[in-house]
Amino acid sequence: MTDAERKLWMFLRNRQLKNQRFRRQMVIGSYIVDFCCPSQKLIVEVDGGQHQDNFEEDEMRTRWLEKQGFRVLRFWNNQVLSSVEAVVDAIFSSIDDGSME
Secondary structure (H helix, E strand, O other): OOHHHHHHHHHHHHHOOOOOOOEEEEEEOOEEEEEEEHHHOEEEEEEOOHHHHOHHHHHHHHHHHHHOOOEEEEEEHHHHHHHHHHHHHHHHHOOOOOOOO
């Protein structure tokens, strides 16, 4: 796990976000995703600089995951390291808590 992934995991583990269980390094098809909340079909990816060079592969991977019904949120390592609260807020906002407004 990268430093950014470790930092984010501190906020995702132990059902800290709306009591949802996140798993790390989860296998989905032929892919391993950084974090996944299976009940929400929500994937969180934390990307480093290597992903700038693999943009087309990442897009293909994201499209495949979305076809399986998953939502994919992507953040850069530097976003997590410098503004983890904003990243956690974005993840929190994308979790459906089942309440009606």
